[in-house]
Structure formats: structure tokens, C-alpha cells
Amino acid sequence: MEITLLLLQQLSVYLVIIYLLSKTPLFMPLIFVSGRNSHRIACYVLFSSFCILGTYFSLSIENALANTRAIGAVMGGLLGGPVVGLAVGLTGGLHRYSMGGFTDLACTISTTSEGLIGGLLHLYYLRKGQIEKIFKPMKALIITLVAEVIQMAIILVVAKPFDQAWLLVQSIALPMIIANSLGAALFMSIIQDKKAIFEKNYNAFSNKALRIAQRAVGVFRHGFDAQSCQKIAGIIHEETGVGAVSITDREKILAFIGIGDDHHVCGRMISSDYTLKAIESGEMTYADGYATAYQCSIHEGCKLGSVLVVPLLQADGQVFGTVKLYEPKQKLFSTLNRSLGEGLAKLISNQILLGRYIQQKNLLNQSEIRLLQAQVNPHFLFNTLNTISAVTRKDPKKARELIQHLSQFFRSNLKQDIEQVTVKEELAHVHAYLEIELARFADRLSVTENIADELLSLKVPTFTLQPLIENAIKHGTSTLIGKGKLEINGYLLEKGKDTLVVLEVIDNAGQYQEPSNARGLGLQIVDKRIKNQYGQHYGLTMTCETDIYTKATILVPLQKQ
Amino acid sequence: MLKAIVIDDELYAREELNELLVETNQVQVIEQCSNAIEGLKAINSLKPDVVFLDIHMPQITGLDLLSMLDPDTMPKVVFVTAYDEYAVKAFEDNAFDYLLKPVESERLLKTLKRINAERTELPNYGPITTNKLELIPCSGFNRILLLAPDEIEIAMSEQTGVHLLTDKDKFTASLSLKVLEEKTDLIRCHRQHLINPSCIREIKLLDNGSADIMTKSNHHAPVSRRYLKVIKDRFGLL
Numbered sequence: 001m002e003i004t005l006l007l008l009q010q011l012s013v014y015l016v017i018i019y020l021l022s023k024t025p026l027f028m029p030l031i032f033v034s035g036r037n038s039h040r041i042a043c044y045v046l047f048s049s050f051c052i053l054g055t056y057f058s059l060s061i062e063n064a065l066a067n068t069r070a071i072g073a074v075m076g077g078l079l080g081g082p083v084v085g086l087a088v089g090l091t092g093g094l095h096r097y098s099m100g101g102f103t104d105l106a107c108t109i110s111t112t113s114e115g116l117i118g119g120l121l122h123l124y125y126l127r128k129g130q131i132e133k134i135f136k137p138m139k140a141l142i143i144t145l146v147a148e149v150i151q152m153a154i155i156l157v158v159a160k161p162f163d164q165a166w167l168l169v170q171s172i173a174l175p176m177i178i179a180n181s182l183g184a185a186l187f188m189s190i191i192q193d194k195k196a197i198f199e200k201n202y203n204a205f206s207n208k209a210l211r212i213a214q215r216a217v218g219v220f221r222h223g224f225d226a227q228s229c230q231k232i233a234g235i236i237h238e239e240t241g242v243g244a245v246s247i248t249d250r251e252k253i254l255a256f257i258g259i260g261d262d263h264h265v266c267g268r269m270i271s272s273d274y275t276l277k278a279i280e281s282g283e284m285t286y287a288d289g290y291a292t293a294y295q296c297s298i299h300e301g302c303k304l305g306s307v308l309v310v311p312l313l314q315a316d317g318q319v320f321g322t323v324k325l326y327e328p329k330q331k332l333f334s335t336l337n338r339s340l341g342e343g344l345a346k347l348i349s350n351q352i353l354l355g356r357y358i359q360q361k362n363l364l365n366q367s368e369i370r371l372l373q374a375q376v377n378p379h380f381l382f383n384t385l386n387t388i389s390a391v392t393r394k395d396p397k398k399a400r401e402l403i404q405h406l407s408q409f410f411r412s413n414l415k416q417d418i419e420q421v422t423v424k425e426e427l428a429h430v431h432a433y434l435e436i437e438l439a440r441f442a443d444r445l446s447v448t449e450n451i452a453d454e455l456l457s458l459k460v461p462t463f464t465l466q467p468l469i470e471n472a473i474k475h476g477t478s479t480l481i482g483k484g485k486l487e488i489n490g491y492l493l494e495k496g497k498d499t500l501v502v503l504e505v506i507d508n509a510g511q512y513q514e515p516s517n518a519r520g521l522g523l524q525i526v527d528k529r530i531k532n533q534y535g536q537h538y539g540l541t542m543t544c545e546t547d548i549y550t551k552a553t554i555l556v557p558l559q560k561q
Numbered sequence: 562m563l564k565a566i567v568i569d570d571e572l573y574a575r576e577e578l579n580e581l582l583v584e585t586n587q588v589q590v591i592e593q594c595s596n597a598i599e600g601l602k603a604i605n606s607l608k609p610d611v612v613f614l615d616i617h618m619p620q621i622t623g624l625d626l627l628s629m630l631d632p633d634t635m636p637k638v639v640f641v642t643a644y645d646e647y648a649v650k651a652f653e654d655n656a657f658d659y660l661l662k663p664v665e666s667e668r669l670l671k672t673l674k675r676i677n678a679e680r681t682e683l684p685n686y687g688p689i690t691t692n693k694l695e696l697i698p699c700s701g702f703n704r705i706l707l708l709a710p711d712e713i714e715i716a717m718s719e720q721t722g723v724h725l726l727t728d729k730d731k732f733t734a735s736l737s738l739k740v741l742e743e744k745t746d747l748i749r750c751h752r753q754h755l756i757n758p759s760c761i762r763e764i765k766l767l768d769n770g771s772a773d774i775m776t777k778s779n780h781h782a783p784v785s786r787r788y789l790k791v792i793k794d795r796f797g798l799l
Contacts, residue, residue, distance in 0.1 A: 379617070382643035382662060383571070389663035390577030442572040444595075478570075479619045481596050481705060 003059065003066055004175035010057040011068050011183045015190075017053070022190050030079055031195040033131050043084045044091075047076030051092030051111070055099070065107075066172040069096065070114050070151065070180040074144045075187055077118020078134050085122070089115025103168065106158035110151035117147045135192050141185035148177040205336055212239045213347055220348075220355030224321070226266055228355075229255035236323070236344060240337050243304060244326040247348075250279055250319065259328050263299040271297040278309040279319050284342060285309045288333055305329030308338055310345035315353065323348060365529070380436075380470075387440045402439055408432040415462075419533075423490065423503075424456040426465050430488070433466055437473055444484055445477055451490035458501055460556055461529050467522040468505040468540075468552040476507035476550055484508060492558065499558040500538075506551045512544035523552070530556055563676065566592045566607065568600035568623070569615035569641065574662060578613055578641065581664055587673050597621035598698040598705050601629055601735040604636060611637040611676055613660070616648050620707060621698060624648070628690040628744060629698070631737040635683055637676050651689045694744045699725060699732035706732060710745040714776040716755040728778040750774060750784045750792060758795065 021027060029042035051072030058067035073092055077085020092115070093108035101107075121143050125133050133139060152173045159165035215235045219228050229247040233255040237245040244258025248270055256264040270276060274285045274294075287294035289306035296302030304326040312321040323345045327333045384406055392399040409432040412425075421429075438445055469486065477484025489504040515524055527540035534557055544550040565588045569575045575593050582588040591607055594600040597618050604612060616623040627638060640659040642648055652659040658672050696707040708725065715726040716738060723734040723741070734741070738755060741747055747755035756774055763775040764784065772784035772792075784792060 378644040383574075386577070386643050386662035387571070387573045390573035393577065393580060440571055440573070444570070444572075481598065481619050 007175045007179040011179050014057050022194050040084050043080030047072045047088045048091040052095050068183050071183045073111050073115040074118035074147050077115045081122045082119030085115035085119025103159045106155045110154040114147040137185040137188040140188040141181045144184035145181040148180050220351045224352045226254045233257045242325045243328040246324040249321040260302050260304050274309045278311045282311050282319050303328045306333045308341045310341050312349045384436050405432045405435040420459040421462050423458050430466050447486045449488045455490045472505050472507040476509035501556045503554040510546045510548045512550040563588045563610045564591050565611045566609045567613045568594045570618045597626040609636050613639050616642040629736050631740050655688050699734050714757050714760040715780050715782045718753045726780050750788050754782045756782050
């Protein structure tokens with residue numbers, strides 16, 4: 001009984017050391033079983049030390065040592081697996097062997113086998129896919145108990161003389177089994193607590209981060225301006241609970257929410273040294289108000305006592321602004337919010353960059369449509385005016401019709417910001433154009449049109465068909481000395497389980513050339529816009545047999561409308 | 562009265578200009594052509610005083626046509642275009658006559674006045690014409706054809722016109738031998754014959770100092786004494 005108490009006393013000191021160590025980052029590798037070599041090595045080093053420590057915290061009894069070495073060996077095996085267990089046991093065992101005594105060999109063998117036993121349990125749960133169970137203190141207790149019983153058996157078998165071994169086991173078996181099992185259980189319990197705290201923090205962190213991320217989506221769609229920054233600052237302020245949040249660009253405060261918003265006014269130029277430093281260096285600056293003094297640069301009586309400034313970076317590393325988190329003087333800056341601040345800056349940077357990208361893409365789309373419109377080329381306009389002027393003399397009624405067609409053509413050309421039109425509308429645009437060209441090329445152009453009725457109500461991107469027809473005339477039929485023929489077809493095509501809308505423009509010139517620079521730009525834009533909208537499988541393909549025909553084929557998916 | 566030919570591929574444009582010209586009472590439109598090939602033939606056969614020439618036409622543009630005209634019988638040319646920044650700039654730079662479509666009557670009158678005043682002088686169209694023709698318009702039996710110059714083996718001027726021999730066929734060209742000599746790689750071997758030097762297989766020297774050329778496709782062309790030396794020089798023969 002006395003030995004048990006003494007050993008438990010030793011165990012207490014041992015456990016205090018473990019508890020203190022658990023507060024250091026040394027313990028981090030222990031709370032997750034990753035199976036990586038780094039994890040294994042960390043386990044080996046740490047538990048070998050505990051194993052040796054256990055040997056030192058021992059009581060000398062009967063020319064032998066009552067000790068808590070088994071804790072290190074079994075725990076090493078449990079957390080690190082059989083290989084680590086074996087290695088820890090062997091290390092601890094060899095260390096014990098070096099100290100001599102009649103049980104030296106027995107102890108070496110038993111410590112090694114204890115490590116292995118822990119490792120085997122690890123392996124067992126790993127195979128069953130329940131590796132988390134090894135973190136249960138009760139499991140550690142039972143397995144250490146079993147291991148200790150086996151150790152006693154090994155001492156009896158290996159240690160000579162047997163009589164002395166028998167006496168020893170009688171006196172130390174119970175204290176060692178109790179102390180080691182209990183110690184292993186408490187050790188595991190410390191690890192478990194550590195793990196729980198970490199997971200709780202981690203969850204809180206990721207929940208916060210996720211919520212902010214969710215709420216921030218799309219805020220910067222219209223750009224990095226005061227309005228969107230104010231909104232984001234509000235979200236961060238609410239979610240993190242810091243004293244105040246501010247967002248700046250490189251020169252001025254774009255948004256400020258929280259304590260001190262009476263003098264931290266939006267639109268003010270940046271005066272804080274920390275912010276200027278962060279902008280210049282591109283690195284986070286932090287003033288906790290204690291080790292690094294912080295004083296608001298605007299107002300002496302400002303209640304804010306600490307600040308974290310995180311720069312907002314572009315893809316090329318250029319700083320385009322900062323996010324600032326403040327805490328008031330009586331409150332500490334939580335590490336959680338500090339690390340969150342970094343992540344937030346990244347999130348905001350990305351959102352802003354995405355917003356810019358989307359904006360630019362929209363601008364591009366719009367400018368491309370304008371470009372298509374602007375492609376109403378002067379040739380066409382002046383030739384049309386000339387045709388009308390000539391027709392006026394002979395057939396004023398027809399001239400008036402042509403003017404109407406021309407105005408309809410321009411009108412639909414000028415319809416901006418419309419992404420999609422029905423086939424019927426696109427055909428109306430085409431007809432206005434064709435009527436004019438038919439008059440112009442009077443005796444040299446004929447058109448046949450064959451569009452399936454079910455297509456008329458379907459939607460297609462604007463300016464899909466007309467550029468093809470313009471191209472077929474400009475670079476096709478108009479280059480023929482003989483008669484030009486144009487064929488416009490539209491039909492539905494079943495392809496696998498998809499239904500495709502097919503639009504074709506065929507001329508009898510066969511003069512198509514691969515686009516180069518400016519030429520064929522109209523066609524490229526038609527193709528690009530369809531691909532942007534529907535994907536790479538769709539778009540425009542040109543086929544040509546020189547001097548025989550050129551065929552432009554548009555494929556778009558049949559949309560559920 | 563000026564004799565004029567209107568060449569434009571658009572029916573209404575042709576008719577419009579025709580009407581305007583008739584209205585001036587200074588011009589008689591003797592022919593209207595819907596492309597440059599017809600135009601070339603008409604110019605060569607009708608010898609007009611002035612040609613109203615559209616720039617944009619299928620296959621052979623107005624400027625190409627200009628390159629195909631024989632400088633000796635070159636008529637006055639008035640360019641007509643609806644819109645062509647580059648051509649207009651060239652016309653301006655060289656002080657050539659041009660009209661913008663739709664044509665204004667007053668502007669047309671001004672142009673005619675100028676033509677009447679400078680009736681004998683001919684401008685130098687060098688700056689806007691090409692040195693080498695890429696296509697030679699020909700009329701075959703019931704068809705119009707555009708030959709690449711290197712397809713031609715022999716060109717010969719006969720009573721019925723300028724004939725072109727290719728490996729298999731014979732065409733009648735709408736160009737004079739002189740233009741062909743100047744604007745293609747064909748070289749003169751006889752007063753009435755041009756030969757494509759890359760198609761010569763054999764030059765048979767005759768006793769009287771002349772020679773006979775046989776081409777790859779076994780066509781024959783005479784070589785006069787005067788041009789034999791030129792040909793010998795060209796091939797480095799003595």
C-alpha cells in the first residue's frame with residue numbers, strides 16, 4: 001500500500017509535466033492521427049522521452065525499480081501505431097537495461113512488448129475504421145492494465161533467480177498496475193481535452209469564416225467602392241465582434257464601423273503609421289497597445305487600444321487597400337480574431353478581384369456587341385444610300401420601303417444590352433438587311449430561306465445570324481461575276497440525348513479564308529459569345545469548298561424555355 | 562459630246578449614273594458594263610473618251626482594270642466609289658478625278674468641265690496601278706475566264722485578237738500584247754509573239770539568224786533576229 005501511494009506521488013509529478021507540455025505546440029502532433037511520417041517521428045521522440053522519464057520517476061525496491069515507464073510505451077503505440085510503439089518500447093527498454101539490476105533484461109523485453117501491445121490496438125482500430133476510439137481514456141486504462149499484467153508475467157519468466165523475482169512481483173505488481181493504468185488514462189484524458197479545445201476553436205473559427213464568406217459573396221460585384229466596403233465592414237463587425245472595422249484603399253478610409261466612428265470618418269485620408277507601413281510593405285502590422293504602443297492618430301481620446309492592419313493584395317502582390325480590425329483599450333485582441341483577420345483580407349481581396357473580373361467581362365461583352373453594331377460598315381451604308389437614291393427616280397414606293405428597312409436594321413442594331421432574342425426577331429433583323437442587299441445586287445443575288453416553324457420562338461444570342469449573312473455576301477456572293485445564291489436553313493437536330501438548334505448560312509462562292517486580324521472578327525465574336533454562354537461544344541463552324549460553297553453552321557443547345 | 566462607258570457591278574448604281582450623265586447633255590453613254598472583264602472588252606473595242614469606273618467589283622477591281630489598259634489607247638478615267646478611304650486618298654494625292662456615290666449632279670458637271678478642258682492630256686496612273694497582273698481576263702467559248710500569268714506559255718497577236726496558249730487550251734485575251742509584256746513575266750520573242758521563259762524547252766537556231774522556240778507543251782513560237790539576241794542574253798548564251 002505504501003508503495004502504491006509513493007508511486008502515485010511520482011505519477012503526480014509526471015502528470016504535471018505532461019500537463020504543462022500539453023500547453024506547448026509540442027503536443028499538437030498528438031491530437032490528430034495523420035499516419036504521416038512527421039506525426040510518427042513526433043510520437044516516437046515525445047513518448048520515448050516520457051518512457052525514459054518514467055524510469056527516472058521510479059522507486060527502488062528489492063534491487064529493482066517500481067516505475068511508470070509503461071505509460072510512455074503504451075501511449076506511444078496507441079497514438080503512433082505498432083512501429084512507433086515498438087521503437088518507443090525498445091528505446092525505453094534499452095535505457096532501462098543500461099541501469100542494470102537483476103530485472104534489466106526482463107524490463108527491456110516487457111517495455112518493448114508494451115509498446116507493441118499499444119501499437120496493435122492502434123492497428124486494430126485503424127483497420128476497423130474507428131481510429132478516433134484510441135483517444136478514449138478508458139481504452140488506455142484497460143490496455144495499459146493488460147500490458148502491465150503481461151510485464152509481470154515476463155519478469156517472472158525472464159528474471160533470475162525466480163524466488164527473488166516472485167518476491168518483487170508480489171510487492172510491485174499491484175502498485176505498478178494501478179499507477180500505470182491510471183496514469184495512461186489521465187494522460188489520454190489530457191490529450192482528449194486538448195483535442196476538444198482545439199476542435200472547438202477550429203469550429204468556431206471556420207464557422208465564423210464561412211459565415212463571413214457566405215455573406216460577402218457578390219458584395220463587390222459592382223467594384224471596390226465605399227458602398228460595398230461599408231457593407232463588408234458591417235458584416236465583419238457583426239461576425240467577429242471586434243470593437244471596430246475599417247477598410248481603406250491606398251489613400252483614404254472607405255468604410256469604418258464601430259467604436260470611434262465619430263472621428264474615423266469615411267473619405268478621410270489615411271494618417272495611421274501602421275496602415276501606411278502595411279500598404280508600403282505589403283505585410284500585416286499589429287499593435288496590441290501593450291508591447292507595441294497604439295494611439296489613434298486622429299483623436300487623442302479615442303477609445304481604441306489595439307489595431308490589426310492586413311493589406312489587401314492583388315494577384316501580382318500589389319497592395320490596393322487594407323482591412324483594419326480594432327479592439328477598445330479595455331479588451332484584448334483574441335488570437336482567433338487575429339488569425340481570422342488575415343484570412344478575411346484574403347477573402348476580401350479575392351472577392352474584389354472577382355468583382356473586377358466580372359465587371360471587365362461584362363464590359364467586354366458589351367463592347368463586343370457595340371463592335372458588332374459598329375461593324376455596320378460605311379460601305380454598306382453608302383451603297384445603300386446610293387441604291388435608294390437610284391431607286392427613288394424610278395420607283396418611289398420601293399425607295400420608301402428600302403428606307404424603312406434601313407431604319408429597322410439600324411434600330412435593331414442599336415438595341416443595346418439585350419443578350420438574347422427569339423429566332424423570329426433575329427430573322428426580322430436579317431430580313432431588313434437582306435431586303436436592302438437584294439435591292440443593291442438586284443440581278444446578282446437570290447436568297448432561299450428554310451427555317452422550321454418550331455424554331456421561331458426559341459432564343460438565341462443577339463447578332464448571331466445577321467453577321468453570318470453579311471459575311472456571306474461581303475466576302476462571298478459579291479465577289480462573284482455570276483449570280484450569287486444564299487441559303488439560310490434552320491432546324492432541330494437530335495444528337496444523343498440532346499436536341500440542338502442548327503442555323504446554317506450557305507453561299508455559292510466558296511471564298512472563305514481563315515480569319516486574320518480584323519477580317520473575320522465579326523464571325524469570331526459570334527462564335528465566342530455562343531461558347532461563353534453555352535460551352536465549348538457549341539458555336540460557329542465554317543466549312544468551305546473553294547469556288548463551290550461556304551457554309552457557316554451555328555450550333556446552340558435547345559434551352560428549356 | 563463625250564463618249565462614255567459606265568462600269569459598275571450594281572444595276573441601280575449604273576442606271577443612276579447613266580441618267581445623271583444623260584441629263585448633263587454633254588455625254589453619250591455608249592455602253593454599260595456590270596464587271597471589269599466586260600468593261601475591258603468594251604474599252605478596247607469601243608475606244609471611249611471617258612470611263613466611269615467603280616472601284617469595288619467582283620474578281621477584278623476598278624484599279625486592276627486600270628492596270629490592264631494599254632497606255633496608248635488609255636481613255637480618261639473617272640473613279641466612282643461609295644466609300645473607300647484609301648482609294649479616295651490616293652485619288653486626292655494624285656489629283657485624279659473621282660466621284661462619290663450617291664453622285665451629286667453639280668459635282669458631276671465640274672468633273673465633266675475638267676475633262677473637256679484637259680481633253681488631250683492624260684494623267685499618269687502609275688501610283689495606283691499594279692506592276693504585275695495577277696489575273697488575265699480571257700474570253701473563251703461562251704465563258705469568261707481568269708488566267709494566272711504563269712499558266713500562259715505563248716501569247717500572240719493575230720487579226721482576231723490576242724491569243725493565249727496554255728498547256729492544253731487557247732484563249733482570247735482582252736489585253737493588248739504590250740500590256741501583257743509590261744505587266745507580266747512574258748518576254749517578247751517576235752513582233753507578234755510573247756513567250757513565257759519558264760516554259761521554254763528548246764530553242765532551235767535557224768540559218769537566217771532567227772530561231773524557233775518549242776515550249777513544254779510542244780507549242781511553237783517564232784523568234785525574230787532582233788529578239789533572239791535579247792533571249793540569248795537573258796539565258797546567258799552567246
